[in-house]
Amino acid sequence: xxxxxxxxxxxxxxxxxxxxxxxxxxxxxxxxxxxxxxxxxxxxxxxxxxxxxxxxxxxxxxxxxxxxxxxxxxxxxxxxxxxxxxxxxxxxxxxxxxxxxxxxxxxxxxxxxxxxxxxxxxxxxxxxxxxxxxxxxxxxxxxxxxxxxxxxxxxxxxxxxxxxxxxxxxxxxxxxxxxxxxxxxxxxxxxxxxxxxxxxxxxxxxxxxxxxxxxxxxxxxxxxxxxxxxxxxxxxxxxxxxxxx
Numbered sequence: 001x002x003x004x005x006x007x008x009x010x011x012x013x014x015x016x017x018x019x020x021x022x023x024x025x026x027x028x029x030x031x032x033x034x035x036x037x038x039x040x041x042x043x044x045x046x047x048x049x050x051x052x053x054x055x056x057x058x059x060x061x062x063x064x065x066x067x068x069x070x071x072x073x074x075x076x077x078x079x080x081x082x083x084x085x086x087x088x089x090x091x092x093x094x095x096x097x098x099x100x101x102x103x104x105x106x107x108x109x110x111x112x113x114x115x116x117x118x119x120x121x122x123x124x125x126x127x128x129x130x131x132x133x134x135x136x137x138x139x140x141x142x143x144x145x146x147x148x149x150x151x152x153x154x155x156x157x158x159x160x161x162x163x164x165x166x167x168x169x170x171x172x173x174x175x176x177x178x179x180x181x182x183x184x185x186x187x188x189x190x191x192x193x194x195x196x197x198x199x200x201x202x203x204x205x206x207x208x209x210x211x212x213x214x215x216x217x218x219x220x221x222x223x224x225x226x227x228x229x230x231x232x233x234x235x236x237x238x239x240x241x242x243x244x245x
Contacts, residue, residue: 010083014057017048017081022164025081033076035153036160038127042099042171043077046113049168050103051082053111058083062090062184063106069098071223074115078103089185095227104179112175119171130155 008014016024026044030036047066051057058064066084068075068091075091078101084090099120104110124131133152137144163171188201193212203210204218213220220231 008059010058013080013083017051020048022048023161026077026160026164029077029080030160032080033073036157037073038156038159038163039073039099040077041160041163042115043074043079043101044081045077045164045168046074046101046115046172047078047081047103049113049172049174050101050111054103054105054109056082056103056105058090060085060088060090062088065090065092065104065106065181067092067094067102067104069094069096069100069114071095071225071227072099074099074101092182093223093228097227102177102179104181106181108178108181110177110179112177114173116171116173127155127159130159 013025013028016028022044025048026036026041029040029044033040050066051064056064060083064082064084066078066082068078071093079085079091082090082103084103086093098114100112100114102110102112130152133144133148133155136142137149137152190199190201191203191210192199193203193215194209195211195215198212200212202220203212204216205211206216222229222231
């Protein structure tokens with residue numbers, strides 16, 4: 001068993017995909033995500049549809065690419081099923097706020113799957129209580145009791161497994177396409193920043209020396225709940241000098 005895991009760390013997930021055991025796959029996704037919810041389910045289902053129809057497996061070496069269009073719960077389901085993550089450079093984030101993903105092989109053969117907004121709207125009444133608690137606790141950040149928190153998570157779990165059993169053709173818009181896949185991730189040389197002493201592969205030239213972006217105080221991009229954001233310049237002390245950068 002240990003030898004098999006070393007040879008293929010995703011063996012368990014791939015066996016579940018082969019069996020079509022979506023419930024077990026959803027539980028796997030929840031180990032990463034932290035809770036059950038309907039959008040995690042949508043990610044699991046779309047990832048499953050894509051890898052089955054394209055006949056692909058991922059070893060985390062960029063042979064499979066997933067382009068997600070949202071940074072909500074959906075994306076964690078995609079990562080677990082497809083094996084595409086930020087860490088292995090196979091997950092690409094397109095900041096357009098849609099519950100959709102394009103999964104592609106290296107030859108450009110791809111499947112784009114998007115949650116149908118008509119279907120999404122049609123189930124609002126079905127999960128009225130859960131949506132009400134979500135609005136209060138998460139959207140409005142209003143004070144809530146422990147019982148309300150527990151009830152919301154209980155309802156989310158019920159929703160997740162119920163949505164798992166819904167017919168795919170009603171839930172998603174599926175488009176088969178050919179895309180231009182991105183180049184493999186480049187390998188950058190690293191340097192030791194002379195200010196903080198930390199190693200970085202993203203540096204800038206300042207006062208004739210390569211300095212890390214933090215110590216240089218230059219703008220950079222980061223991903224948070226709002227999507228891709230740009231940092232702000234600040235006054236920093238660099239190599240004994242204080243400057244606006």
